Amino acid sequence: MSVLAANPVPGQPAPTGDAGIAVRLRGVTKTYGKGPTAVQAVRGVDLDLPANQLALLVGPSGCGKTTLISIITGVLDATEGTAEVFGNEWTRMSPGRRAKVRATLVGFVFQQFNLLPTLPAVENVAVPLLIQRTGRREALKRARQALDGVGLGNRAGAMPSQLSGGQQQRVAIARALVARPRVLVCDEPTASLDGNTGRQVMDLIKAASRGSESEPRLVIVVTHDARVFHYADMIYRMEDGRITSMAPPDEIDHAKAQHEDTRRRPT
Ligand code: ADP
Numbered sequence: 001m002s003v004l005a006a007n008p009v010p011g012q013p014a015p016t017g018d019a020g021i022a023v024r025l026r027g028v029t030k031t032y033g034k035g036p037t038a039v040q041a042v043r044g045v046d047l048d049l050p051a052n053q054l055a056l057l058v059g060p061s062g063c064g065k066t067t068l069i070s071i072i073t074g075v076l077d078a079t080e081g082t083a084e085v086f087g088n089e090w091t092r093m094s095p096g097r098r099a100k101v102r103a104t105l106v107g108f109v110f111q112q113f114n115l116l117p118t119l120p121a122v123e124n125v126a127v128p129l130l131i132q133r134t135g136r137r138e139a140l141k142r143a144r145q146a147l148d149g150v151g152l153g154n155r156a157g158a159m160p161s162q163l164s165g166g167q168q169q170r171v172a173i174a175r176a177l178v179a180r181p182r183v184l185v186c187d188e189p190t191a192s193l194d195g196n197t198g199r200q201v202m203d204l205i206k207a208a209s210r211g212s213e214s215e216p217r218l219v220i221v222v223t224h225d226a227r228v229f230h231y232a233d234m235i236y237r238m239e240d241g242r243i244t245s246m247a248p249p250d251e252i253d254h255a256k257a258q259h260e261d262t263r264r265r266p267t
């Protein structure tokens with residue numbers, strides 16, 4: 001199996017050395033269960049994701065995308081192999097240390113916005129800071145700034161039910177970014193949104209992928225949505241537990257890719 005190394009991206013210098021690598025996977029496999037009913041969800045993945053990019057992970061339902069990003073983010077243990085994020089190797093950490101590192105290193109956005117319905121937007125956004133024991137005043141101040149950053153500074157007091165789907169997803173993005181994580185992982189972030197709203201959300205997600213040399217970042221988006229392919233720096237295709245190709249969006253036949261994924265999705 002070949003290592004999918006940090007490919008140069010058109011218009012950008014190729015990352016050099018370790019500093020340019022955000023995620024490094026080596027020989028990662030994941031098997032759920034044991035014996036005859038065991039499911040091999042990830043089958044020997046070697047992958048380097050360069051920093052300061054938006055990486056798209058695409059592929060048919062059941063091919064292992066959620067399992068792979070769960071391993072990358074230390075939510076799930078690989079059965080074999082190693083997973084490293086900006087030099088942090090999950091398998092070497094105790095569970096407590098791992099939870100702490102994850103809280104500061106990774107932000108998550110999901111298709112279902114998962115806002116707490118009884119809290120106003122600003123308090124939803126403050127939750128990750130409060131969990132990290134930031135003082136309440138400071139947490140709310142930073143939450144307001146994060147809401148400003150997604151264009152919702154004027155809706156800080158709104159309850160989730162008073163916000164549109166697109167606004168709720170922007171609140172979820174503010175919550176994911178409030179603790180300034182180095183890695184943002186989004187699982188189908190636009191699947192519940194119309195085209196226009198999806199674009200607003202992807203613009204914010206794209207902006208979050210641009211860090212600096214001293215503070216590099218990475219965004220990984222899992223999606224079936226061909227409308228967002230052009231936001232990617234690199235599109236990684238997964239099939240049957242393996243990464244089968246990587247290509248920048250202008251080399252991908254979007255219509256064909258979406259058709260294949262739709263066709264292969266179980267009904
Ligand atoms: P995707 O996100 O691409 O749809 P998943 O990573 O969710 O794929 O699933 C990959 C495979 O692993 C599928 O066959 C799925 O049924 C199986 N799987 C996922 N989670 C579990 C689990 N907790 N227990 C057993 N099998 C699982």
Ligand code: MG
Pocket residue numbers: 065066067
């Ligand atoms: Mg999934």
